[in-house]
Amino acid sequence: MTENKTVLAWLEEMKAMCQPDNVVWIDGSEEQLEALRAEAVETGEMIKLNQEKLPGCYYHRTAENDVARVEDRTFICTPTEEEAGPINNWMAPDEMYAKLKKLYTGSMKGRTMYVIPYSMGPIGSPFSKIGIELSDSIYVVLNMAIMTRIGQKVLDQLGNDENAEFIKCLHAKKDVNPDDRYIVQFPQDNTIWSINSAYGGNVLLGKKCFALRIASYLGKNQGWMAEHMLILGLENPQGEVKYICAAFPSACGKTNLAMLIPPEYLKNKGYKVWTVGDDISWLNIGPDGRLYAINPEAGFFGVAPGTSVKTNFNALESTKKNTIFTNVALNNADNTVWWEGLDKNPPVDATEWKGSKVNGPEYSAAGNNLAHPNSRFTAPAINCPCISSEFENPQGVPVEAIVFGGRRAKCAPLVYQSRDWQHGTFVGATMASETTAAAAGAVGVVRRDPMAMKPFVGYNMATYWGHWLEMGKKLGDKAPKIFHVNWFRKDDEGHFMWPGFGDNMRVLLWILNRCAGKVDAVESEIGYLPKPEDIDLTGLEDENVDIKGLLTIDKQVWLEDVANIEEYFAQFGDKLPKEMADELAKLKANLSK
Ligand code: GTP
Ligand code: MN
Ligand code: MN
Secondary structure, three states, X not given: OOOOHHHHHHHHHHHHHHOOOEEEEOOOOHHHHHHHHHHHHHHOOOEEOOOOOOOOOEEXXXXXXXXXXXXXXXXXXXXXXXXXXXXXXXXXXXXXXHHHHHHHOOOOOOOEEEEEEEEEOOOOOOOOEEEEEEEOOXXXXXXXXXXXXXXXXXXXXXXXXXXXXXXXXXXXOOOOOHHHOEEEEEHHHOEEEEEOOOOHHHHOOHHHHHHHHHHHHHHHHHXXXXXXXXXXXXXXXXXXXXXXXXXXXXXXXXXXXXXXXXXXXXXXXOOEEEEEEOOOEEEEEOOOOOEEEEXXXXXXXXXXXXXXXXXXXXXXXXXXXXXXXXXXXXXXXXXXXXXXOOEOOOOOEEEOOOOOEEEHHHHHHOOOOOOOOOOEEEEEHHHOOOEOOOOOOOOOEEEXXXXXXXXXXXXXXXXXXXXXXXXXXXXXXXXXXXXXXXXOOOOXXXXXXXXXXXXXXXOOHHHHHHHHHHHHHHHHHHOOEEEEEOOOOEOOOOOEOXXXXXXXXXXXXXXXXXXXXXXXXXXXOOOEEOOHHHOOOOOOOOOOOOHHHHOOOOHHHHHHHHHHHHHHHHOOHHHOOHHHHHHHHHHHHHHHO
């Protein structure tokens, strides 16, 4: 399928090490994929679901010890430890290659190695990048076919230039032994090696491993950015669409916000939301000097539990055809799927995620989960009812605003705007999210998660902040404005103060009004706050929403956070950009006045 000598030489080397019985090139044709689906059903690797209710949908169950990303088994192997930075696991590349070669040797004996050429981003876009994943798992092939663009057309795009850039990805399922599980990035070698897992986040190497870890490193060297951000387009009643990127840590609502359905009052006025991406954004400076975003993915790898008609209608609709479900529960009555939060009625004749037949309501009432809490759907983006017409635009969409956010019970207000790009970078760098407190009133544990990239930055986090500052200098006055939101503020009884979900649209409108210079703000210790009357609350279900309370700053709580940030920054030593230390000092001084 290709005559590219670099590709072929690498393939020979990997074949000699893994020793598969066969090698199959994935050409991207529907016939080939359909044959693989049939084979996976035959061997029991997948179950074919009810084809009338869920056409083209399949079910897969992973090993019980293999259900999530494994941060403690994830490594960034740069030549020096300092380059990987204090918050990544590191091992010297030579040492890691030697260790893994032993594990890979003969690992595909009796198995087939699939060669999956894939593109992150629309094929042929100047901002897209190519990868080739070698894997011995049909599940990986079929998921990659949904999450990325695959096949012959990708190899054609790569061409025969021996120096053409592509990311070399190797995955062997091996014996799924958690003690020998490794998810390893070698940024200097454009290489990713994953072994002893068959779970999505660890084995779909185009996603977190390439599109975030390797890409963030490439971006630093090539002058662009790879970020853990959704991309949405907000259309106003005049039909103009403005684009917003938002970075929230995992499980903090990116997929929800990306597919937001506006409240009735705004819908009736003619406002709409269009989804460009729900998880990853690649940001480049366009010919006009503005920042443009593409979604490198072609599908959604979303958490199933909690997804319902009420919480995320558009995500649920996206899973109605050509979707792979992993570790959810089966409803045996009609061979469909179920998960906690889909509705209140667990199926009576159910198979829970580990594979035992159970009485759903009884099993559930005894406190068990039918679906694994991290069970997932892999759904094609084109299934989404609100997919943006710009989804395939090779130039990407111009970004008006960048929004950071996390779960903060007491600290961050509903929304505020940074003073400028440098301050905005500081706001992102000091992002944090709290684990939900079990006891009422107890303060959650703060986990700092800069730019929502803690598990995904492919080099030293402090150097990454430096890259953000560089990008700001290049963008100058064309830089997007940077904001911070908090949908999760709680009152003294521990209740969420803001209704969230569709009503978050009201906050997005303030953000866009600020970008357009249509509304003033109040300068505060931490940045610009909205005047309460500038957030349109018309038609809110709960008329008692305490908007003033949502916008107040508790200086004592903030000073405690400053102390936590000082400690956090200290681990980066003299790598910490001076600008970040200056911003921290300024914040402290403002709060101490
Ligand atoms: P990854 O895909 O893992 O990166 O995470 P994500 O950011 O896409 O998170 P996801 O959308 O899966 O997180 C959903 C969680 O956030 C669910 O528990 C939702 O109930 C909750 N959530 C989303 N939006 C809101 C909101 O506006 N308010 C509140 N209170 N909860 C929300
Ligand atoms: Mn998501
Ligand atoms: Mn994510």
